[in-house]
Amino acid sequence: MRPHVNYGMVGGDIHAFIGVVHRRAIRFDTRARLVAGCFSASSQEKNRESGEVLGLDPQRVYASYREMAQKEAARPDGIEFVSIVTPNVTHYEIAKAFLENGIHVMCEKPLCFTVAQAEELRDLAKRNRLLFGVNYSYTGYALAKVMREMVQEGKIGKVINVNAEYPQEWLLDDLHPVPGQELKLSVWRKDPAVAGISNCVGDIGSHIENFVHYVTGLRIKRLLAVTNHFGQPLDLNANILVEYENGANGAYWCSQVAAGTLNALAVRIYGDEGSLEWKQEDPDNVRYTPRGEAPRILSRGNGYLKEKAAANSQLPTGHPEGLHVAFANLYKNFITAVLMHRDGQDTDDIDFPRVEDGLNGVRFIHAVVESAKNDAKWVELM
Amino acid sequence: MRPHVNYGMVGGDIHAFIGVVHRRAIRFDTRARLVAGCFSASSQEKNRESGEVLGLDPQRVYASYREMAQKEAARPDGIEFVSIVTPNVTHYEIAKAFLENGIHVMCEKPLCFTVAQAEELRDLAKRNRLLFGVNYSYTGYALAKVMREMVQEGKIGKVINVNAEYPQEWLLDDLHPVPGQELKLSVWRKDPAVAGISNCVGDIGSHIENFVHYVTGLRIKRLLAVTNHFGQPLDLNANILVEYENGANGAYWCSQVAAGTLNALAVRIYGDEGSLEWKQEDPDNVRYTPRGEAPRILSRGNGYLKEKAAANSQLPTGHPEGLHVAFANLYKNFITAVLMHRDGQDTDDIDFPRVEDGLNGVRFIHAVVESAKNDAKWVELM
Amino acid sequence: MRPHVNYGMVGGDIHAFIGVVHRRAIRFDTRARLVAGCFSASSQEKNRESGEVLGLDPQRVYASYREMAQKEAARPDGIEFVSIVTPNVTHYEIAKAFLENGIHVMCEKPLCFTVAQAEELRDLAKRNRLLFGVNYSYTGYALAKVMREMVQEGKIGKVINVNAEYPQEWLLDDLHPVPGQELKLSVWRKDPAVAGISNCVGDIGSHIENFVHYVTGLRIKRLLAVTNHFGQPLDLNANILVEYENGANGAYWCSQVAAGTLNALAVRIYGDEGSLEWKQEDPDNVRYTPRGEAPRILSRGNGYLKEKAAANSQLPTGHPEGLHVAFANLYKNFITAVLMHRDGQDTDDIDFPRVEDGLNGVRFIHAVVESAKNDAKWVELM
């Protein structure tokens, strides 16, 4: 068995934020290696530069995704899967090209624009016996998996009501257009040809739909909705009532104009034997109330975690997984200092903890122990 | 200029949690590459296996850190820095060996056991004009940098009191020893020869000292302390009063036996013009109260972030940086499915969002838009 | 001018919880005096006993509310207002009787059962130029008044979305009927003849409607709703979409079967210039976010309070108004001890702070001052 899975990426040049995030995420797993890419359709310069920085064989940096799909399919060491991180409007064509060439696909969400396109991709993947993932990233949180298992195990009984929401505030300024200034919406969200038939529901409402389904397993039987456009071509706010296949109801709310909210996906599942409440901005904790008992706070990494969830927890309890980034920031600055030092530059202003800090730490520990041994006498440190 | 910084690691074989975290953190920065290592002193088997999995040239997987320091120093493409993630008792000797061979050092904390050792390392680094970092990782959080800048800018005036704590609960069971069962402490924390003169203060109290100093810039002038051993050779709980160089006082508390606390480093800085409150378990938010005004919640990624802090923020506001891990979990499962698929195994039970989920999302969006266009009529989805 | 307002009460005998709460609330204001009552329609014994305990003239304890209305109207020192705290089904007739006799009315909510009855009461009060209050008690919170004034002053601009909810859990057990045991619902909530056409919406949903209207001033133009009965005659859960007169939308949810929620009225008002968030279970704080700024926490009693709100704040900031009850508990136990002491009983087990506690407090203060004066030396207290 080959030791690694070779993969390629379409979109996500090194200046595009989302490509960076995807590549970092894949690097958490040492079993996959980036070997091919078509990182920018609009700029071959960015495409080439990205391949170089990422250490790719220049021959595997392709000018078009079609060429990439065909040539990689033909190589004995060709990619086994492609990660598609391009604008939404292009997902369908790109995914189709790779599927037709026998390559597994992981695609950003939303999958595509029409139900017919989505069904075609589903059928094509099935026919070619290929894996097709869609990047609903919030279901990757360990506690999403904990909640899913708790529901499956009957911990909250039959679901009887769901209340879920995803408010943001970042487009609120667009309700106050300033003459001569572009709306934030203008980037690509105003134009149905680029954004599809919906802005807010498509972008974030669809996360509510997917997350609730993931946790509860329930399918929506029917829904009704009101949306608010506030003078724009597409929706910025939506209130939705749903009815699930089991007869229960739920209410979903998504908004990009809710002052005081950042990225506040929050899901509350009420069953006839208990409830679960979870917030994306506090992803490591879930509030679980069994019927007739006090609410309890379950945290990622504790014994409450089931086996599958534990497998998705990458730091001990109480350590937010963003701590990876704190470590990364520290090393980033250190690496910067190493590079500057190499060039003979002064590195005193670079922000990382130094040996002097380590020395202070040792002094502190010794002072505490000395004081404690001497009935809490003062110990001088300076 | 060479495009990358070559680095090596001492300790942290692929089965050791802490090595994984450090390597992941370094991989956030594409400018550094792991090219050498002495991953395990006790097992050449683990050492060799780690080098192989990490894709290293076998000649650069060394049996001893001394050999590694000397041979890497002699190579034209030798490592520029070493990351030391070995047990605390070994830091001093290893760091010294690399410094003596002209290699920058990033060392896990605590730096070493005695003040004399720490001073020697400091002096050696200075003499050899080498960088020496110590891994006080919590100062890597973007909001640690925000707070530091706010203090420097006088946002809270002169510091007049500090209240900081770092309670954990994970050793509480050791107060209830079960005959025949090992204490959790027994791993290495009971033995001063391995753990140094302090267990709790050394391990976590030193984080309080460093973090408060980082944010406030204040040095401790003197301190007094009581510690509690609860029958063990080393401390499990400590209460400390400090006096800073500016005359203000502070109280520090650290504990490994505080039920209901996970990894609850929390720091509150009170100045004569305002205050800052921050919790490690909620690292993206800080509560800031200017004198005479209402408390406000500042979040990573918002406009409140200063330039330096923005440089240390790797996801947009409202997205906990642990979202990187959610992405990673999703890809990990997908990669597993790709490997299983390669071997002809059934992948239906592997947990990642699939094209059917994407199809449901498209259906949901279309149903919402159709209902909203028709005055909130019900739209069937099944 | 007479120094006091005389008032009477219908319902609320001394064993009925709600009468106690109303009388306590009125006693906060020394300008009103209870002088008449018809405390129990079903038991003249309870009626008489209540009058006696409450210190009323026995001639003003009436067997029927009609007699009370007529006789009090005829007295020169008759009641000026009546407080009606009887079951909902009786409100209409009783209120009408007092209005017809020229007496102001304060009535528990919901006002009555049909729109026609409510309109009749409104018209009757208007015709007779009488005051008619309805006890929507949550609007009495000081912060409800703060929010109302902030909306009126334009602090959040035009309202563009409302999200309000009132979940409770106390009827969840009724979804799991135990043979031979009465449902909690059975008391009076199952029977439309007693409860009216709705259980959950009538009881708590109506608080959402009133509270949002109070704070925003907006009227609902139209609404649509789904309710869930879970096999009972009346609703236990409801999801409602509303459209206000200004075109904005809102979603309301109320439930009596939501595990993990107590009495969790929560209201979030989003405007195009900011937002307000408030929870009944934390009534002294409101989260206010002006557009483009950090959220801030405003607390009752602080300078943020407007004049009208300050007039409705009865304790300083940081002192929950429930502190009145802590004081009351302390006195209650002390009064109990006084009564027992009068009878020669032992009072050692009665729970109130004693002179020995006061002595300990004085010792503590002296020890702290002595230690601080002596450079933090230990001071013995035992």
Next chain:
Amino acid sequence: MRPHVNYGMVGGDIHAFIGVVHRRAIRFDTRARLVAGCFSASSQEKNRESGEVLGLDPQRVYASYREMAQKEAARPDGIEFVSIVTPNVTHYEIAKAFLENGIHVMCEKPLCFTVAQAEELRDLAKRNRLLFGVNYSYTGYALAKVMREMVQEGKIGKVINVNAEYPQEWLLDDLHPVPGQELKLSVWRKDPAVAGISNCVGDIGSHIENFVHYVTGLRIKRLLAVTNHFGQPLDLNANILVEYENGANGAYWCSQVAAGTLNALAVRIYGDEGSLEWKQEDPDNVRYTPRGEAPRILSRGNGYLKEKAAANSQLPTGHPEGLHVAFANLYKNFITAVLMHRDGQDTDDIDFPRVEDGLNGVRFIHAVVESAKNDAKWVELM
């Protein structure tokens, strides 16, 4: 047996906030009646006016507390207890006078200024077999009693560490004196002759001492402390380490200059079998963590409440006890409207819910039911 306990008050004229609070608290219990008072030593005018407004027999409004103590002791219907709410410096003399005349005492805290005075009062009460309460009001909260019982029942095992604090911010401005403006401290807190030997520790630190003792039952064996005066005669900030009789340690912090804190008494008790955390500003909830389990939130009024605690809970769970004040505010405004109406004034601007609000509520309920019956069709309300 006489149906009521007669009591008197020293201090607390009707313009003094604290007298109002005490009288309201006593009125929660219908067994006690105010019949005598010496409400103001400095103004006989205020004294007389207070008696009149409170409905007292003018002969029982006394010019001096000594006369009151003697004359009430001589009456067959004399007071059984006195509530002393005068400035701290006078407590000792007044309490002594009533004890010498055989009258029970409830005294505001701190009890008095010297240990000798406190011991004398204790001995005098004991000798005369009288009750002597001290108003440590926070122990009156129902959850204080819940925690005390949980500790007594061994729910958290042996106490091994305590962390308690009481920060406030209200004197922070005094660190920034404005020429020509009085300090807030100046009222009476700067002068040891009036305030005693301590300002901050005496006023609020003593609450920490009492509350922790109440909950844990532990006595302090010894303590050490640092205080900060910031240029004032008395302390404004204190950090204290304590050692309890059982060998455990604790840290107390109190401050009147901590920006962003209101009245933030918070107590955390760590035992070897679990922990309890409680905040005065959220008095109805306690966070309880049994060793090895998830933290749970216990709320006043739930089944977790013990018998004694239930007796001290005066509203159902989820209803903050400050709801009494919301009711009171509503009635206060209504009573104001009644008085204005009596005088022919316009009452339209008086803020209380009216019959029109009741009508809206009925309309809302009907609309919801109608919509729900008709498959969520829109129902018009305007």
